[in-house]
Amino acid sequence: MLSAALVLAGCTAERGPMPGGYAMGGAEPAAATSDESFGTLASPCGPGDASGATDQGVSDTEIRIGYGDDRGYTKSPGLNREMSDAMSAMIDWCNAQGGIGGRQIVGTDYDAAMTQANSVMQDACATQFMMVGHGFALDQTSEQTRIACNLAAVPGFTVSPEAANGPMTFQGVPFPVDVANGSMWFQMAEVHPELTDRFTLVGSTMPTIISSLQKIRSVAEAAGFDLLDCGVTLNYEGEASYVPFAQMVKDCGAGGLWTSRSATPNELNFFKAVTEAGVDPVLFGEATWYGEAVAEYNAGTGLIDGLMAGMQFQPLENADSVPAVAKYVELVEGRDGKTALLGMQATSSFLLWATAADACGSDLTRQCMIDELSSIHEWDGGGLHAVTDPGANLPSPCGLMVQLDGADYSQAYPSDSAQFECDERYLVRTDASTWGTELGEDRVATKFLGPAVLTPRA
Template sequence: MKVEKIGRLAAGALAVTLLASCASSRSGTDATSGGGGTRDGGTAGAAATATSFGTLPSPCGKGDAKGSTDQGVTDKEIRIGFGDDRGFTSAPGLSKEMGDAVSAMIDWCNQQGGINGRTIKGDQYDAAYTQSVKVVQQACKQDFMLVGQGFAMDDAAEQYRVGCKLPTVAGYTVGPNAAMGPMKYEAVPYPVDLYNIGALRIAEKEFPNFKDKTDLLHTTSPAVEIGNAKVAAAMNQIGVKPLDCGVKTNNAGESSYTPFALKIKKCGAKNLWTSGSPTPAAFGLLEANDRAGLKPTYLFEATWYSSLVSQWNKSGIGDAINIGMIFQPFENAAKVPAVKQYMDIVGAHKGKIALLGMQATSAFLLWAQSAKACGSDLTRQCMVNELAKVHEWTGGGLHAPTDPGANKPASCALMVRLHGGTYEQVFPKNAGEFECGGDFVIKTDPKTWGTTLNGDRTSTKFLTGDVIRPQSS
């Protein structure tokens, strides 16, 4: 996604930009062990008799798997690492929902009997943004795999993960080498060489003048500008030429946003896109647009699907905010059982409920399904073999279909719109459905990747000859 030196810094900055709005830690401590139980006991009985997660048959249950087959695996136990950046002092609670979700899912699975009878033991890590190397080195010493984690500075730790041959089903990746690394699978991949433009395709259908009356809102944030550049390139590929109204606000804030609103008005932009997150500066510009009498259609990233935004929108200024997503919104829980199940399981643990939590949940389920398939032969090699076979995955219905085995993104999307304090799916019209298309995924310019890929689309930076590769059966 980025050029090499700036790329790594920008990757971390991008993670903070994207995650802070979704936002006493522990590092390497045993978060859930033994049979585990819900903190309030509210879902213990339901979990113990669970047969599915949404549309996915439960991968958890009793069994007679045996053998100390690999690091972190014994007759009775499977030890995995997970975690987030919740201890980052500049953004306390950063991606906390990810660790909360995996912790809750470990208990949910253990209450059913674990994986083939083996109890899951979770080592919860707090990378606190700057400590990813430390926590990955610790995981290298004790864990079978990393599962559902989200570390903003994952690229800094990638050489250690690859060096100790530690496979992962990551909750998310940020750095280009982590996103394209060997022995890495994601329930919701975001590879550097392919890009889901579903939101742009929906906008083409939904909004008049999208092709010739659209512009991007720029800021002084390098991370936001990287995202904007990627979107601008995608727009050009589909025949949308941004107007270039000259709006570039200071990420730290402006004394007045009126001059920027007047630029937009003079330029004639009817649709405005940003890769930024909801911040006081962003809200300031939207408020200035409203005072200037502008009524543009806003096309924003999924970070704007946030209680922070819905609480801000008491005056209705944000009623024109449209958000492209590949996850089911929480408002669809009544129609999408997997969403309600995620909310119930994590809620019973008093955990934080947010989109990244669903992403970590999907990663855990993907890992658990593959672990079940390995049976007594639970080795890292078997896990890589099984994960590489999965080419259609929805986490039981949490999100649009993805291709974890080939590290390819979804080719579907939906759009929600803010109205007052509530988000509502507006496209497709039927809540719970996605719009899909063969033209929803495009190839990106190799100059933007920030890494070199081999013929298998794997980053070569830390690649060694002895990494665990999928074996055909």
């Protein structure tokens, strides 16, 4: 998918200094051990003779991993089971082929319910080999616990700065604090050049969203936007009335609204109030605004027609032309699970973990996993998403945008379906003042580091 070869200065097996550009390359996945594939990726699963109780959660016959989400948080019903559904399906798919080197994967499905992430991590620290394909909105509350017990992780997503650049952490689609994929803002400037001086950011009282908005502001400015400051900061728990905030948007003359929050009822109520105030801005948000709940809401109201979301993943609507998406849908729906973007994120991270675990063979230790994961510098989950660099914790220089009309999403940019637009400019170095944490020279968050933390061996 890359339109040009982009160069990353000083890229090594470890997370090195801030990059000057971008490149793909690195260790090749281990040879497939079964005839299965996931899109363009030869399956890392299959029979074998791996053996030994090499680490916590590993035996001659089993590998224990934890996963999960925040589905029990009742105030955000959109935080449901799609990540757990994907992980369950992928574990079954892998085990049916023989597991990893002959060891069966035993998964523990956790529900952090937003506020219980640390309790989840305490349990995982005592029982699991690794955490894989999970995503907890308040992951900053569990990072100290995870690092203290050297629990390596391959999450489906991270939120807090401490987790995004955390030690012993690798993601299929990295989201570091110091380098951002700004494709959606550059592409929005192409789609709506008349709005580059009329966009405003919707603020929140939630610390992780505050941190996210600081980074988004620097990315938008790098893409040529001169953002308005309309003074809108919404209480994360909800407002008695959104009318005063809608009036702020109207008085400010905003023609576009960006939100870093997911499509919760509170955020939808705000957008409804904006529409009722007689304002019709372009609505723009994170990839979390691509989802069934959002489409169903708009089908009944039409209030967010034209909503646009930036993505590094292929939309589900492209399943007919993207084998990896079709495979994901087949596996999850085959277990009566729910397909969604977060599920694809968990799937990519599971495949990344499995690829490294297969390479470790009988030497399946957390140290070996970190060595293998840090050497993977070209990853697209078999075609699920644009190519990333998990080993160096760098996002892709590619992206696309989808648009919602009625109950249907369609690819809005670029015009060629199932294609990403790639540009070196899309990788934006963010200012250190926006990081929300201190990074070492290796770009790893230093807040909870201790002398026993595992790092990649040369």
